[in-house]
Amino acid sequence: xxxxxxxxxxxxxxxxxxxxxxxxxxxxxxxxxxxxxxxxxxxxxxxxxxxxxxxxxxxxxxxxxxxxxxxxxxxxxxxxxxxxxxxxxxxxxxxxxxxxxxxxxxxxxxxxxxxxxxxxxxxxxxxxxxxxxxxxxxxxxxxxxxxxxxxxxxxxxx
Numbered sequence: 001x002x003x004x005x006x007x008x009x010x011x012x013x014x015x016x017x018x019x020x021x022x023x024x025x026x027x028x029x030x031x032x033x034x035x036x037x038x039x040x041x042x043x044x045x046x047x048x049x050x051x052x053x054x055x056x057x058x059x060x061x062x063x064x065x066x067x068x069x070x071x072x073x074x075x076x077x078x079x080x081x082x083x084x085x086x087x088x089x090x091x092x093x094x095x096x097x098x099x100x101x102x103x104x105x106x107x108x109x110x111x112x113x114x115x116x117x118x119x120x121x122x123x124x125x126x127x128x129x130x131x132x133x134x135x136x137x138x139x140x141x142x143x144x145x146x147x148x149x150x151x152x153x154x155x156x157x158x
Contacts, residue, residue: 001076006030006037013073014042017080020050023088027081027095032154039077043092046082087119089137094119096140101157112147121146 001009010026018024021044025031028041044050054061054069059078063070069080083091094102094116106116113125114134121143122131137143144151 001037003030003033003035003037006040006076009074009076010040010042013040013078017042017044017050017053020053021046022085025092027092028079028097031096032098032157039079040073041079041081041095043081043083043088043095045085045088050082083119085138086133086135089139089143090116090119090121093140093143096154096157098157101152108149109147114147 007026007030010030014024014026024042024044026041027043028039029037030040054064059071059073061069061071062077067082069078069082071078071080079095081091081095093105109115109121110124113123115122115124115131117131117133120133121137122133124131134146137146141151
């Protein structure tokens, strides 16, 4: 579908879901403003009420787990990634993509002693036998700052 159609559908769905979420944002190729988008990707911190929405809505669900739901909205595939405040930033970064950019990002952060485990940024290294989750990461920008990496806007994550 064209970007504008995907953006309008994603925005409409985001407004439908927002009463059931502490936080929700558009990710994926729509956030990267690609001319053509394959699906709608949203990242959300749900409240317990999100399950009520699922039970009342009329969307066809393909997958439903603790961290990921896939369903159809206006005949388009939606990937809804569910996270916590502690996993928001890394989830939003990863789910924005692109896959190639994220792959290189993960290689680059390992070079400076970090990794991602269960959508959390973790320290690794010689004095760290077990990867240690980094606390205080609230936004994508916090990750870039911690790693002393320049901010890369979603449109430039190719």
